[in-house]
Amino acid sequence: MxxxxxxxxxxxxVTPTAERVxxxxxxxxxxxxxxxxxxxxxxxxxxxxxxxxxxxxxxxxxxxxxxxSKENLYLAALERAYEMIRASEREVDVQGLGPREAIRRLAELTFDHHESHPHFIRLVTIENIHGAKHIAKSESLPGLADPVLEVLSEILRSGRAEGEFRDDVDALDVHMMISAFCVFRTANRHTFKAIFDRDMLDPRYRAHYRTMLGDMVLDYLTAR
Amino acid sequence: MxxxxxxxxxxxxVTPTAERVxxxxxxxxxxxxxxxxxxxxxxxxxxxxxxxxxxxxxxxxxxxxxxxSKENLYLAALERAYEMIRASEREVDVQGLGPREAIRRLAELTFDHHESHPHFIRLVTIENIHGAKHIAKSESLPGLADPVLEVLSEILRSGRAEGEFRDDVDALDVHMMISAFCVFRTANRHTFKAIFDRDMLDPRYRAHYRTMLGDMVLDYLTAR
DNA sequence: CTACGTATTAACTAGTTAGTTAAGTACAGC
DNA sequence: GCTGTACTTAACTAACTAGTTAATACGTAG
Incomplete structure (x- = not known):
């Protein structure tokens, strides 16, 4: 991906033209x-x-x-945001990797595409301000569940079969942990920078945060 | 605390009364x-x-x-949110604890008071939608830096001195990691529930998430 | 008690907003 | 070429919005 x-x-x-096509x-x-x-x-x-x-x-x-209506337009934008994120996640490929490598790959790719779609991250944040009442009206809501959850489940199962991963968390927990990190970096960027004088999206920190995320998830899953 | x-x-x-007090x-x-x-x-x-x-x-x-003005009112609410969070964090007490216990205590207390102040979490999120342009006008901004950062620094220093903690992250990184988890749980609650049918603020999950946060941070810091 | 400054209530307003009405026209089918 | 429909532009509108003006009155000092 x-x-x-x-x-x-x-x-x-914009192409200035008098004709109406x-x-x-x-x-x-x-x-x-x-x-x-x-x-x-x-x-x-x-x-x-x-x-x-x-x-x-x-x-x-x-x-x-x-x-x-304005609301329908907003909802269309929101649905498209979700669909695009989901489409990209359907292309997550961890075939042939061991559980450790797979989880790190998945965390890093999640990091990458969150970073690539700041508008979409912000739209989800905005929808939470409105209590998810708009997305609740979406007819495509049932299809928005994250396909990467299945990939995650398989990685966890594999990691546990090899005695490498803890077994007191489920795929959704791990997804939440990864998402929290990736979303926070974009969603709270401005106040974080205003108060701590560190822009989490500054390219100088990118590699550091990307590694940090992978380490965090992996260290957590493999801890004894 | x-x-x-x-x-x-x-x-x-409300006390219904005709007189103007x-x-x-x-x-x-x-x-x-x-x-x-x-x-x-x-x-x-x-x-x-x-x-x-x-x-x-x-x-x-x-x-x-x-x-x-409306903006000044909003800014006053925002400043108060920050001040209340900071006041509570000034009471974080990890005296007499080893580095491991201290970091877990701090993570858990951070979790607790994020949970206690959903309105404030949401206000910070909203301020990020507006690019932190309002808080930038706050005269109290220089005082909003998180006092818990000093506590964190001291815990990290102590943990490293005892050879227990990694040394490739600073106090702000750890603060970010903890905040991301705690903020996400409130800020993204609604869409998460809509899509995954799991309310992260449901009391049934509280202990699980609280432990998960402490483990996550500790496992990361102590990983070899 | 009076005066005055601050706190309060009530009513008003110019500009903005999401949405609507009316008119025009491109294009495909016949 | 004509017709009907979908697409498009332009102008309009009732309700809403942040903010303002005017009047009232509380509380305290002298």
């Missing part, structure tokens, strides 16, 4: 890209439909045409 | 309590000054009288 192949939404370059998919995607950025930067309540519209190549009317 | 002595802000019982401190505190709850539940952009006023025993005018 190559993190660089999963880019943040980038609004396409109809392209429903492009218009819809343009709105969704802009909205994702705007919601992740301003939050759900703080983002403005007028502002989103102004940053697209179309008008506010089309937002309602395609998405019906 | 007793977690139950640090309560969340609770608006005082002046008590500036009480009015100010009432506003701040209500605002803290409202901002932590709705976010900065989502909270409404009218709504905050309606939930106090006074009128919107007094919010502007005492706090001048």
């Amino acid at each position: 190559d993190p660089s192949s999963f880019d943040e939404p980038q609004p396409e370059a 109809r392209d429903a998919d492009r218009t819809r995607a343009d709105i969704l890209d802009v909205a994702t950025t705007e919601f992740s930067e301003q939050g759900y309540a703080g983002a403005r439909v007028d502002e989103i519209a102004a940053k697209t190549r179309t008008t506010k009317r089309m937002i309602y045409y395609y998405f019906q | 007793d977690p139950s002595s640090f309560d969340e802000p609770q608006p005082e019982a 002046r008590d500036a401190d009480r009015t100010r505190a009432d506003i701040l309590d209500v605002a803290t709850t409202e901002f932590s539940e709705q976010g900065y952009a989502g909270a409404r000054v009218d709504e905050i006023a309606a939930k106090t025993r006074t009128t919107k005018r007094m919010i502007y009288y005492y706090f001048q």
